Amino acid sequence: MTETFAADGAAHAAPDGKSPFATLTFERSIAVPAAVLWEAWTAPAARAIWASPSPSVTVDILESDTKVGGREISLCKVEGQPDIRCENGWLVLQPAACSVNYEVITCEGATLSAALVTARFEEADGHSKLAVTVQLSSLAEDMAAGYREGFGAGLDNLAAVAERTMILQRVIQAPKSIVWGAWMNAETLPQWWGPDGFSCRTTRIDLRAGGEWVFDMIGPDGTVFPNHHLYHEVRPEDRIGYALLWGENGPKHADAWAAFEDLDGATKVTLGMVFSTAAEFQDAKGFGAVELGQQTLGKLERFVSAR
Incomplete structure (x- = not known):
């Protein structure tokens, strides 16, 4: 049975058990100002460090243009497996407040998924709250579990990177x-x-x-x-x-x-x-x-x- 994850974080079964759509939400509280977290979230040099969900995955950023209308193209590489290509396109960039980007995942020419990623930043007492919503459409296979695991690990990495960013x-x-x-x-x-x-x-x-x-x-x-x-x-x-x-x-x-x-x-x-x-x-x-x-x-x- 396919599951989707609603905005409240709970899991819900799709009515027909085959829905390709899911909404995933993630929250992190990070002990840095929002301006620092924003740079860690958007700067290509920082993204290259925290984007890998595990030590077995290498992320190579091939192209990056961090502006509205710009895009980032990266390859996720795991030894013995075909490369996964990720294209991100920046749609909204409001520094230290909000970003929106699309994300398309392909492998060997086949499109696996498309998603809309919204990140919101709030700051209080020198700490930042990051809330990320991923509206996901799985096109070739059910990608919800992989997205939940990958984004969760990536955001944990982001928190660690932001806390050592100047x-x-x-x-x-x-x-x-x-x-x-x-x-x-x-x-x-x-x-x-x-x-x-x-x-x-x-x-x-x-x-x-x-x-x-x-x-x-x-x-x-x-x-x-x-x-x-x-x-x-x-x-x-x-x-x-x-x-x-x-x-x-x-x-x-x-x-x-x-x-x-x-x-x-x-x-x-x-x-x-x-x-x-x-x-x-x-x-x-x-x-x-x-x-x-x-x-x-x-x-x-x-x-x-x-x-």
């Missing part, structure tokens, strides 16, 4: 092309990168997808901090995605992204980091990473203002 934002009074040009330029990036009083000493720099930046940050007291950035995504004047390593080819301590949004001639810059562990996130907060990161964005603002 978000820095700043509105810079300069056009997006100017801000992007200062960031993604091998000559200018080292001139402003880093907190107040820090300088950069570059070994190699190649600011392309597949490129890298190997450099030392040198503190005001002369302390040297080796860094290695590995760039995996570069969308001109839109966003970059990269990994942060402790020194050249050292251990990864965070996945990061920078997004650039036009605000009537000004530019909103969002710098996000998902730390590899909760302990590294707490350590970063403890040594003032938020304040130091804001200093870095302040140096960027002063740099572009002076040009």
Whole structure:
């Protein structure tokens, strides 16, 4: 007997036992502000981390354009099984409030399901409540049980990712092309990168997808901090995605992204980091990473203002 899941969370048998439709609901309370949870929910770099429902599943995001009318295409891979293709299309994006997207699942050219996914965000006392409704149509087989298991595991992952995510934002009074040009330029990036009083000493720099930046940050007291950035995504004047390593080819301590949004001639810059562990996130907060990161964005603002 096929079951559907109503909006109240209870299971109901379809009258004929064969209904392909189901409505699934999920709720999570997460100890982060809604603005942080929103970034973890929508930013491709973060989604690539939490989307896999289990360690046996690898999720490769092939294409992502997080705007109304944009889409995300990913492949879910399990060894020994055919790849599952997922296409998401963003229909509504109201930051820290609501998103709506369609989702179509296919495998070897056959469409398995289509769904409408609505996510609503509420915040109280620094905690966020996330309510997700999935209106599902199973086209080739009953997908309700798989959706319930997969979404449930993914949202558990999302909660863990959000709680080790750091978000820095700043509105810079300069056009997006100017801000992007200062960031993604091998000559200018080292001139402003880093907190107040820090300088950069570059070994190699190649600011392309597949490129890298190997450099030392040198503190005001002369302390040297080796860094290695590995760039995996570069969308001109839109966003970059990269990994942060402790020194050249050292251990990864965070996945990061920078997004650039036009605000009537000004530019909103969002710098996000998902730390590899909760302990590294707490350590970063403890040594003032938020304040130091804001200093870095302040140096960027002063740099572009002076040009």
